[in-house]
Amino acid sequence: MIEIENVRKSFGQLEVLKGVSLAVDRGEVVSVIGGSGSGKSTLLMCINGLEPIDSGRILVDGVEVHARSTDLNKLRRKIGIVFQQWNAFPHLTVLENTTLALRKVLGKSRAEADAIAIKQLEHVGLQDKLKVFPGKLSGGQQQRMAIARALAMSPSYMLFDEVTSALDPQLVGEVLDTMRLLADEGMTMIVVTHEMGFAREVSNRVAFFKDGLIHEIGTPKQIFEQPQRPETAEFLGSVL
Amino acid sequence: MLDTALSLNDLRFLMLGAGWTLLITAISVTAGTLLGVLFGVARAQTPVWVSLPIGFVLDIFRSVPLLIQLVLFNSFIPILGLRATPFSVSCLVLALYTSAYCSEIVRGGVAAVPQTTRRAARSLGMTWGQDMVEIVFPLALRVMFPSWIGLTLGVMKDTALVAWIGVIELLKSSQILITRMPSEPLFILGIAGLIYFLISFPISRLGARLERKWREND
Ligand SMILES: Nc1ncnc2c1ncn2[C@@H]1O[C@H](COP(=O)(O)OP(=O)(O)O)[C@@H](O)[C@H]1O
Numbered sequence: 001m002i003e004i005e006n007v008r009k010s011f012g013q014l015e016v017l018k019g020v021s022l023a024v025d026r027g028e029v030v031s032v033i034g035g036s037g038s039g040k041s042t043l044l045m046c047i048n049g050l051e052p053i054d055s056g057r058i059l060v061d062g063v064e065v066h067a068r069s070t071d072l073n074k075l076r077r078k079i080g081i082v083f084q085q086w087n088a089f090p091h092l093t094v095l096e097n098t099t100l101a102l103r104k105v106l107g108k109s110r111a112e113a114d115a116i117a118i119k120q121l122e123h124v125g126l127q128d129k130l131k132v133f134p135g136k137l138s139g140g141q142q143q144r145m146a147i148a149r150a151l152a153m154s155p156s157y158m159l160f161d162e163v164t165s166a167l168d169p170q171l172v173g174e175v176l177d178t179m180r181l182l183a184d185e186g187m188t189m190i191v192v193t194h195e196m197g198f199a200r201e202v203s204n205r206v207a208f209f210k211d212g213l214i215h216e217i218g219t220p221k222q223i224f225e226q227p228q229r230p231e232t233a234e235f236l237g238s239v240l
Numbered sequence: 241m242l243d244t245a246l247s248l249n250d251l252r253f254l255m256l257g258a259g260w261t262l263l264i265t266a267i268s269v270t271a272g273t274l275l276g277v278l279f280g281v282a283r284a285q286t287p288v289w290v291s292l293p294i295g296f297v298l299d300i301f302r303s304v305p306l307l308i309q310l311v312l313f314n315s316f317i318p319i320l321g322l323r324a325t326p327f328s329v330s331c332l333v334l335a336l337y338t339s340a341y342c343s344e345i346v347r348g349g350v351a352a353v354p355q356t357t358r359r360a361a362r363s364l365g366m367t368w369g370q371d372m373v374e375i376v377f378p379l380a381l382r383v384m385f386p387s388w389i390g391l392t393l394g395v396m397k398d399t400a401l402v403a404w405i406g407v408i409e410l411l412k413s414s415q416i417l418i419t420r421m422p423s424e425p426l427f428i429l430g431i432a433g434l435i436y437f438l439i440s441f442p443i444s445r446l447g448a449r450l451e452r453k454w455r456e457n458d
């Protein structure tokens with residue numbers, strides 16, 4: 001379970017998170033929607049400790065992410081994250097991209113790592129691209145590789161940060177399908193997205209984020225059909 | 241043209257000078273590169289109160305002409321009560337000089353690796369060191385390599401300056417031959433130039449080949 005409790009964070013003078021609270025249960029899919037610059041990416045990076053926070057706390061399976069005693073490198077093994085772009089290690093093949101952390105972080109042998117990686121790459125439909133360098137892949141294939149690479153670590157949680165925003169429209173579908181599959185398999189996911197269709201169909205809950213705060217959270221039905229806050233209605237009006 | 245007073249012995253003398261040139265280059269480039277990586281990473285990855293002083297000292301090595309550094313070190317080391325041959329002084333000064341330039345190359349190379357790529361590595365649970373070794377260095381290498389080859393070739397030519405403190409390397413040995421045979425300066429310098437070229441050429445070719453190989457993957 002991921003518990004975010006009243007988290008605040010500033011970059012210099014700019015307060016980006018202004019007391020965010022959110023709890024995500026095992027097996028839940030929570031979509032986070034909202035305008036750009038509202039702090040969504042920052043929130044995801046706080047969850048796996050890539051960014052420090054100023055106050056509040058974040059617990060992952062009861063472990064406080066920003067506590068001094070927490071081994072972040074260990075904690076991150078159970079939190080997969082896929083970013084908007086530049087996820088690939090361009091000097092490594094698709095297979096090497098996927099096995100690197102298996103071997104270096106989890107200490108798996110090359111054979112073990114290859115077996116796990118190939119299974120995950122098949123899962124996202126990249127079994128023909130094992131020896132290919134990422135520069136030769138389409139954006140959609142690169143994102144699917146990034147998903148497979150994260151899944152290879154057998155994480156308990158997956159965080160997605162606008163993974164389709166940098167893609168050509170015709171490539172969005174293949175990545176969303178992969179994520180849908182993952183949700184069906186019961187993965188716990190926090191998905192920052194502009195894809196309202198995805199948020200509506202796949203998530204258990206949708207959170208509307210604005211100016212560093214969750215203004216409203218509820219089932220897709222509640223958020224998309226009966227938004228309680230005028231800001232939510234206004235945002236949905238602008239994107240739908 | 242081949243009717244020359246230059247004997248086989250003289251040629252051997254030139255080759256010996258070339259040997260010193262190569263040896264000083266190899267030692268100072270190796271040591272300078274290792275130090276340069278250390279300083280460059282420190283400059284790119286440490287807080288300002290560490291990186292600024294390092295940068296300042298390295299700036300001195302980069303801005304004072306090499307000849308002055310050689311002469312100063314050569315005079316001051318004995319004053320400090322240390323014993324050093326001109327050869328070791330040459331290697332020391334050239335290594336520091338190389339490290340100063342190399343640190344800038346490394347700093348630029350490390351900074352050229354996108355933060356997002358490094359985040360991706362850290363988010364998989366890789367440590368700072370693993371990120372450096374597995375991601376940052378291999379990627380930075382592609383950016384740094386052409387400048388590093390340039391630096392190596394430059395240092396190789398700069399070794400000519402160590403003649404000033406008494407090391408008989410390639411240029412100095414050709415000068416000695418010319419003093420002995422004042423009628424042959426062009427021929428002797430021509431041979432010396434050819435030797436410099438024969439040392440440089442494989443290095444720059446190797447550089448070009450590696451670059452081409454890396455480009456194929458992008
Ligand atoms: N590393 C950083 N340093 C300074 N400001 C940042 C940094 N990262 C993000 N910001 C700022 O924080 C705000 C929120 O950014 P972000 O979390 O990326 O928003 P979103 O993902 O919702 O678009 C933006 O104004 C952005 O400019």
Ligand SMILES: [Mg+2]
Pocket residue numbers: 037040041042161162
């Ligand atoms: Mg963002």
